[in-house]
Amino acid sequence: MSARYAVHGPAAVITLDNPPVNGLGHATRRDVADGLVRAQDDPAVQAIVITGAGRAFSGGADIREFDTPQAMREPNLLSLILAIEASGKPVIAALHTVCMGGGLELALGCHYRVAAPGCQVALPEVKIGLIPGAGGTQRLPRVLGVEDALNMILSGEPVASERLAALPGQRLFDRLVEGDLMTAALAFAAEVAARRPLPLVRRLHGPSPERRRLFPVRPQHRHRDGPAVPGAAQVHRHGRRLGGAAVR
Known part of the structure; x- marks a missing residue:
């Protein structure tokens, strides 16, 4: 199994288990999708x-499946994220250590996110000439604001969870957890279990715009010469015109 399923009191826990960084290969995506169905039915x-x-948490796509049919085999990452959004029960991402690429996009599809301090968060696709392909260009600006999100998307650089949690108006994290992450995540799950309607990132409009930066954006930090940078910015602009439909 590339993702384990267990029940702890009123919460089901789906644990990505695909070493070394829990890449979201086909088997992992399938096991998560199966766990979602199992939880809905219980x-x-x-x-x-x-x-x-x-x-x-997850380093994103499984590089062992790059350029293979497995990379887009159903459930692909976008299908899995849409299944999470459609869950009739709240889905909470419990983030630690590394949350990058498709792992961050998966977390953004969850209704809530709790994180441990020191978790490195990034959309690093631009560094290898790609753009985030499962909604990251649309959802991240909705929780961080356009400027801070574009800094991350166009640089590909990781940012620590505590730094992101300190941003005024951020809605990336619902809670920054001190102590045992899973204990806190299960307590948070019990706290939000009955809340309705379930929040969806794609319905947010983002924090109030402010002129702030996570770090100085110098040319060498923005991968200006990379082919993915104009594409990532264009996808974001197109998504803003389309609104929530852009992340479906």
Whole structure:
């Protein structure tokens, strides 16, 4: 199994378990999708927590599947994110250590996110000439604001969770957790289990715009010469015109 399923009281816990960084290969995506169905069908389960085993929540796509049919085989990452959004029970991402690329896009599809301090958060695709392909260019600006999100998207650089949590108006994290992450995540799951309607990032309009920066954006930090940079910016602009439909 590339993702484990367990029930702890009223919460189902789906644990990504695909070493070394819980890459979101086909088997992992399938196991998460199966866990979601299992949790929906269990009347005792009131909320779902997704976390990662070992030293990462998820580092994103499984590089072993690059340029293979497995990379887009159903459930592909976008299909999985849409299934999470459609869950009738709240889905909470419990983030630690590394949350990058498709792992961050998966977390952005969850209804809530709790994070441990020191979690490195990034959309690094631009560094290898790609753009985030599962909604990251649309959802991240909705929780961080356009400027801070574009800094991350166009640089590909990681930012620590505590730094992101300190941004005024941010809605990336619902809670920054001190102490044991899973204990806190399960307590948070119990707290939000009955809340309705379930929040969706794609319905947010983003924090009030402010002129702030996570870090100085110098040319060498923005990968200006990379082919993905104009594409990433264009996808973001197109998404802003389309609104929530852009992330479906």
